[in-house]
Amino acid sequence: QVILLFGLIIPIVFSVISINEYKMDVGNGWISFGKAFKQAFIVGMIWGLIISIYHLIYIKIIDPSFIDFQKQQQIERLTEMGMSDEMIEQNVKRSELFLTPIAQTISSIIIFSFLVPAVFSLIIAAIMKKPNPEEIV
Numbered sequence: 001q002v003i004l005l006f007g008l009i010i011p012i013v014f015s016v017i018s019i020n021e022y023k024m025d026v027g028n029g030w031i032s033f034g035k036a037f038k039q040a041f042i043v044g045m046i047w048g049l050i051i052s053i054y055h056l057i058y059i060k061i062i063d064p065s066f067i068d069f070q071k072q073q074q075i076e077r078l079t080e081m082g083m084s085d086e087m088i089e090q091n092v093k094r095s096e097l098f099l100t101p102i103a104q105t106i107s108s109i110i111i112f113s114f115l116v117p118a119v120f121s122l123i124i125a126a127i128m129k130k131p132n133p134e135e136i137v
Contacts, residue, residue, distance in 0.1 A: 011047035012120060015040035019128045030132035036125035044117020052108040059101050067099050 018039045023031040031039075059066045071092060078088045097103060 007051060008116075008120075011044050011117070012124065014047070015043045015121065015124050016128065018043050019124065023128075023130065027132075030130055030135075031128065032131050032135075033125050033129040036129050037121045040121035040124045041117050044121055045113050048109065048111075048113030048117055051112050052105055055108050056101060056105045059104060067101070067104075070099055071096075 019031060019036050022035065022039050023029060027035070074092060074095060075088055078091055083091070098107070
């Protein structure tokens with residue numbers, strides 16, 4: 001959980017820095033919502049790609065047994081829920097398609113390079129926008 005929290009804080013901090021740099025250097029102290037969103041989203045996408053590549057390296061090279069660990073965790077959760085062995089086997093069989101390195105990498109890219117950055121970018125841009133009053137019609 002600490003690593004996950006750390007992984008969320010880093011792109012937020014870099015997004016804020018990026019928006020501030022853009023606002024001061026290019027925007028002369030001003031930045032629209034759209035430009036702030038774009039700055040934060042680009043930072044989030046880059047961070048998400050880094051995380052996704054690291055995850056692929058982790059499950060392919062560093063700890064190839066991680067997918068087996070995930071399957072075991074799933075079996076334990078389903079057992080705790082009181083499912084029968086047959087139901088557990090069916091659930092595990094269905095989820096095996098998603099427990100491959102390629103499937104996990106693709107889902108990681110979708111989630112951490114697009115969805116999460118989009119949500120955080122919307123929030124950060126809404127907080128940090130400072131539109132130039134001369135440009136507002």
